[in-house]
Amino acid sequence: MAGGLLTTGEEYPQVDWPHQFADDEVGILHLFGVHPKYRRTGISSELLQEIIKQAGKEGKQAVHLDVLAGNVPSEKLYVKNGFTVVQALTLHYDDIGDQDAKVLEYCI
Template structure:
């Protein structure tokens, strides 16, 4: 037996479809992750729509991340995406985006769009590593600080 403090293995992270019973935990992450969080009502209104899919990452019973994708015709848009602060830098964000890309392909779309703040280095680094590139700017888009929004696009093979 090795000396020292034993640390229990953390459960593997898995990705499941969103269920309305996930909303409390999802909203906690949303409110901790964004200065302009979406409202609970927005999620309640959107999730039943045919064009919308929300997926959640779980570690054991704990909700640790999520994304919301809208797919219409040949285009998908990643509207929200976040990982619980205590679980960041462990590959969960990348895992969710790999899953998102497979979902977008499965829904027959050929490109994915999203918007990101130029100051959001973690997200921009991750998107760049997956092949997203900037295709436009929406000037003074974010109303909390008048920051621009970068529009990124990923072409799917």
Template sequence: MDELMFYTEPMQQADVATVAAIERLVFTMPWSANAYSYELRANPLSHYSVARARSLPRGLDERGVDPSVIGYGGFWMMLDEAHICTLGVHPDWRGRGVGELLLSTMIQQASELDAQVVTLEVRVSNAPAQHLYEKYGFTSVGVRKGYYSDNGEDALIMTTEPIHSPAYERRFNRLQRMLRSRLLVEQPARA
């Protein structure tokens, strides 16, 4: 049987310290561990996932970090819109499909929650993220001037077409198949 190199699962309180450690590595304005704890505990609109590497051991190391957690993402479900509020991948794991797996997981969850569209903000300088979002049908619909307070950088507002439209569902299903094929690990046959 084949399995994926990476998998996602709902973020738990036990994951918060690891997520916060990755957050500090990848963002100039990181959320605190307390912010993530609050989101999981008290925000009924929030939906967070972590990505894990199958090849790494689960459990906390001496620093209180779980090395199997290599990325995370989250969105808020507001009326008929899923708003992606964060997506981060540990720098050592970038370029391997982890971010794409998290993005596709969030879009799938949003669809199951009857979201009509998915939206997000992204730094105008973050071309790799924009490319991934465009691959999944996000288009730029506006700019938030000076959105990022660390350097006054603008944010692009990106949104999908309706995710339940036949055209979007075809695109999403095709991308899911391609991603699954990319992330498959062949397992030895069992006797």
């Protein structure tokens, strides 16, 4: 139905983050998704807030993530939930190659 994967350690060394944290103080959100049947029900925001809450309990000071350029619904979801767009850049993904993307930050 919905899920997300939070890992530890900075994965965007090329980004000039506005807030500086040690690698072990940063959670990286990967693979966040909700089944289409459950979209627009509020579950995305609920899950995202739970992930952020868990990151704080684990001592994280920030959560970073990336979103593909043009994925407006996802970007809106993240911004609505307190993330800030930090930078647009090209990122390399093992499965789809180089893609335009944006990186976002949430400070806990």
